[in-house]
Amino acid sequence: MKQTLDRRRLLATAALGGLVGATGLGSLAPEAAFAAEAVTVEPGAPDPNFAEGRISKISGSMLLVTGSDAVLHSIRITDGTSIWKLHPTTFDQVAVGDGLYARGLRLPDGTLAADSVWVNIVNLHAHIASVGRNMLHLDHKGQRIVAHVVPGRSAAVYNGTPAISDMSLLRVGRHVQVLGAWHPDTNEISVATVYAAA
Amino acid sequence: MAALVGEMSWFCCGSAWGPCGTAGGGACGTCKSGNYQHAWPNASDACFSITRPDTCGVSMSRRTCGFRHYTTNPCSGKRVGTTIADCGPQTDLWCGERTCCGASCGTNRIIDLTPAAYSAIASLSTGLRPCSVDTV
Numbered sequence: 607m608k609q610t611l612d613r614r615r616l617l618a619t620a621a622l623g624g625l626v627g628a629t630g631l632g633s634l635a636p637e638a639a640f641a642a643e644a645v646t647v648e649p650g651a652p653d654p655n656f657a658e659g660r661i662s663k664i665s666g667s668m669l670l671v672t673g674s675d676a677v678l679h680s681i682r683i684t685d686g687t688s689i690w691k692l693h694p695t696t697f698d699q700v701a702v703g704d705g706l707y708a709r710g711l712r713l714p715d716g717t718l719a720a721d722s723v724w725v726n727i728v729n730l731h732a733h734i735a736s737v738g739r740n741m742l743h744l745d746h747k748g749q750r751i752v753a754h755v756v757p758g759r760s761a762a763v764y765n766g767t768p769a770i771s772d773m774s775l776l777r778v779g780r781h782v783q784v785l786g787a788w789h790p791d792t793n794e795i796s797v798a799t800v801y802a803a804a
Numbered sequence: 805m806a807a808l809v810g811e812m813s814w815f816c817c818g819s820a821w822g823p824c825g826t827a828g829g830g831a832c833g834t835c836k837s838g839n840y841q842h843a844w845p846n847a848s849d850a851c852f853s854i855t856r857p858d859t860c861g862v863s864m865s866r867r868t869c870g871f872r873h874y875t876t877n878p879c880s881g882k883r884v885g886t887t888i889a890d891c892g893p894q895t896d897l898w899c900g901e902r903t904c905c906g907a908s909c910g911t912n913r914i915i916d917l918t919p920a921a922y923s924a925i926a927s928l929s930t931g932l933r934p935c936s937v938d939t940v
Contacts, residue, residue, distance in 0.1 A: 647924075649872045650887035652838045656920040660821050674819035675836075690929045705821035707837075709923045724928045728823050729814055731894070747826050763932075766902035766911075781897045783813065785931040788822040795823070799931055803898050 654712045657681060660790075661704045667697070668717075671706065680717045681708050691725035692787040692796050693759060700725055703790045726788040728795055734780050742776065742797070744784065752794040753784055760797040769799060776802055810862065810914030811903045812875060812935035814922035815843060817890060830890030832869035835918065840884060842873060843892035843916040851891035860899035860912045874938045875915060875925065878908035882925035884917070892916045903934050910934030 647653045659673035669681040683689070683697050687710075691699050700706075700723075707727060710720040732744035732751060744751040761769035762776065776782070783801040788794075816824035817835035829835050831847060845855035846864040857864045867873075869888050876883040893913040902911045915937055919928060926933050 647840050647885075649840050649874075649885035650870065650889075651840060652836070653840060653920040653924065656838055656923065658820070658837055658919065673838075674821055674825075675838075690927075707919045707923065707928060722923070722927065724923075726822070727928055729816070729928070729931055730823055731815075746823060749823070749826065751823060765898075765900065766904075781894075783931070785929070790822070793823070798929070801901075801932060803901060 655710060655718070657708045657718050658706065661700065661702050661706065664700065664702060669700070669706075669708075669723075671708075679708075681706075681710070681723070682713075682717050682719045683723070684719060687720045688722045689725065690723070690727060692756070692798055695725075701790075705788060705790065726790065728784075728786055728788050730784045730786075730795075732782055732784060734776055734778050734782060736778060737773075737776055742773075742782075742784075742800070744782070750793060752792075753786060753800075754794065754796045756796050760800070762800045762802060764802050773800065776800065807876070807936040807938040808862075808864070808914055809910050809934070809936045810912045811898075811901065811910045811932055812877075812915045812917060812922070812926075812937075813893060813913065813932050814919055814928060815890070815892065815916045816919060817841075832889045834869070835889035837919045839889070839918055840886045840921045840924070841889035841918045842875070842886040842921060843890035844871070844873070844888045845891070845893060845895050845914065847888055847891045855892065855895050857895035857912070857914070859896045862895060862912050862914065864914065872939070873915065874940065875917065875921075876936045876938070877925040877933055878910075878936065879905035879933055880925055884921050884924045886917060886921045889918075890916070903932050905934060908934050910936075 657679040659671040663670040671679040708723045732746040735743040740755040742753040785799045786795040786797045817827045
């Protein structure tokens with residue numbers, strides 16, 4: 607835990623300009639770098655250390671994000687921030703217009719020093735309407751979603767078995783959960799993982 | 805009461821971007837992605853008739869909007885407290901599904917957390933994790 611807390615202190619310090627480029631934390635995978643410290647948030651209440659919305663401006667290492675509820679967020683990216691955009695990636699892959707969820711540490715000035723940022727991530731429950739070459743058409747809440755299979759990245763999990771790249775067992779009409787990355791302002795996503803029941 | 809062990813995932817609700825934009829406030833009308841909330845398969849008669857965890861052999865108590873649960877991720881040891889804000893997951897579509905991290909496993913989907921809650925105990929990019937759910 608001490609290591610965890612120290613890391614968050616480093617992030618906060620880095621966000622304040624003291625340690626950017628010198629934390630030695632490097633870029634961590636989201637799985638290893640997600641919210642590291644238990645936060646006392648009342649069940650049902652909003653988490654001040656979490657933000658969501660779409661990026662309206664990128665200024666240096668700061669993301670200006672317009673929340674879906676119109677609240678504005680300033681999110682600081684540090685050397686220790688893990689960034690996911692279909693896969694772990696780097697800050698230069700983040701663009702204006704992207705949607706995001708971010709978790710980190712809210713600083714006294716209101717800035718969120720980000721531990722983790724998940725860019726364009728979606729987790730959809732849908733039915734398979736059709737299957738094409740490297741493509742799934744999904745029915746999601748009455749809308750059609752085009753899900754692109756990305757060779758070398760997309761994986762399928764069939765009823766809890768280990769993830770494999772073979773999508774051939776996916777069938778029209780089947781219910782699936784699709785974790786992926788949205789293509790902003792379209793009805794298209796890229797597939798990270800498809801979960802299919804037996 | 806013993807904790808209920810199974811699988812957890814996450815879902816968006818309230819105001820949202822992208823394909824989540826149609827999510828709405830959930831069955832309770834209060835659901836927001838940024839709040840510590842969750843969906844529960846037995847939140848009402850109507851909800852239970854859709855999710856049917858009993859068909860997977862899972863017995864889940866009737867608990868309604870605002871009820872508090874505490875979910876632990878055995879992969880990280882982290883725990884989050886949330887309130888019921890929606891109906892779900894649809895357990896019966898995933899009967900027997902098993903998810904593990906190391907030696908910790910969960911079978912059958914028993915809870916969906918909001919992104920704020922899920923990301924407090926696991927990375928959103930994991931999508932699905934074993935969990936245990938308790939009331940205290």
